[in-house]
Amino acid sequence: MSTATSDEAAAMLEAKGVSKRHAGRGPTESVALADVSLVVARGAFVAVTGPSGCGKTTLLALLGALDRPTSGQIRFEGELLDDASEAHRSRVRRRIGFVFQNSPMMRALPVWENVAYPLIPTGVDARARRERAHACLARVGIASLIDRRPEELSGGELQRVGIARALVARPSAVLADEPTSNLDRASAEAVASILAAIHREGTTVLVATHDVRLIALATTVVELEAGRRRDA
Numbered sequence: 001m002s003t004a005t006s007d008e009a010a011a012m013l014e015a016k017g018v019s020k021r022h023a024g025r026g027p028t029e030s031v032a033l034a035d036v037s038l039v040v041a042r043g044a045f046v047a048v049t050g051p052s053g054c055g056k057t058t059l060l061a062l063l064g065a066l067d068r069p070t071s072g073q074i075r076f077e078g079e080l081l082d083d084a085s086e087a088h089r090s091r092v093r094r095r096i097g098f099v100f101q102n103s104p105m106m107r108a109l110p111v112w113e114n115v116a117y118p119l120i121p122t123g124v125d126a127r128a129r130r131e132r133a134h135a136c137l138a139r140v141g142i143a144s145l146i147d148r149r150p151e152e153l154s155g156g157e158l159q160r161v162g163i164a165r166a167l168v169a170r171p172s173a174v175l176a177d178e179p180t181s182n183l184d185r186a187s188a189e190a191v192a193s194i195l196a197a198i199h200r201e202g203t204t205v206l207v208a209t210h211d212v213r214l215i216a217l218a219t220t221v222v223e224l225e226a227g228r229r230r231d232a
Contacts, residue, residue: 011075012173012204013040013063018072020058020227032058034227035072040173040206040220045199047215048208050224056208057177059224063206064096064175065089077172094122094169099176103162105150111137112146115165122169136164140194156187163194173204180211189213 020033033055040046040063048056061067062074065081074081076092084092105114115136116129124132130146137143140160150158159179166174176195180188192213199205199217207214215221223230 010042010078011039012042012044012077013206014038014073014075015059015063015069016073016075018059018062018069018074020055020062020067021070031227033062033069036224036227036229037072038063038222038229040204042204043199043202044220045196045205045218046207046220046222047218048206048222048224049210049215050230054224055227056224058227060175060177060206060208064098065092066098094118095172097166097169097171097174099159099162099166099174099179101178101181103159103165105158105161107150110147110149111142111153111161114150114161115168118165118169132168133164136167137161139167139197140164141190154187156183156190159183159187159191160194163191163198167198171203173206174198176205176207176209178209178211179207180209180214192217 015036015038018033018036019031021029021031023029036059048059050056062069065076068082079092081089081092112130112133115133119129119132134143134146137146140163142157142160145153145157153161179195180191183191188211192211195205195207195214196217209215
């Protein structure tokens with residue numbers, strides 16, 4: 001695996017000349033990202049903005065090792081991920097907390113087990129998993145819902161559960177894809193406040209968003225248009 005320079009190692013996340021193309025019908029291809037470069041410093045709050053379809057979700061998926069670029073390089077904490085095995089990439093993903101637009105829940109499990117689920121592969125026992133889940137639910141203001149079922153929760157509460165699950169493994173970075181897009185104003189403001197608090201505590205935060213509340217919190221704003229950086 002390639003060795004990072006000191007500048008690369010100082011960054012939490014880095015994309016260098018990254019492109020992502022998808023095969024279409026016949027010989028055609030669709031370009032999701034084209035030659036995008038980005039450095040996310042440790043402890044930064046970065047907002048990736050732009051119109052729908054501009055490549056925001058694709059960029060987060062590449063930076064979070066959920067997908068591989070067609071060309072270019074992705075690094076996480078100095079490690080080059082492009083040629084890494086899937087097993088290694090899986091271990092990297094355990095150091096990242098993911099918050100999705102509609103955080104998926106396992107309906108048959110209570111809230112605390114949904115939150116604690118990422119800890120199972122790490123060997124943490126059930127009692128410790130519940131304690132960690134309770135602490136994370138308290139951190140997002142819904143500790144009283146620990147034994148509820150997902151279907152009993154509102155959209156805003158479910159998104160808080162999603163954030164608690166992203167935090168339970170004590171990640172180095174949190175990547176959030178449109179975390180407030182389907183929420184009412186009060187719930188969206190609550191989620192924005194939680195992400196701001198996470199950032200103040202030292203966690204690197206990267207959000208793909210249209211939400212002016214989240215953009216206002218950012219230390220860096222990256223604008224995409226048609227798969228390219230508009231601000232570069």
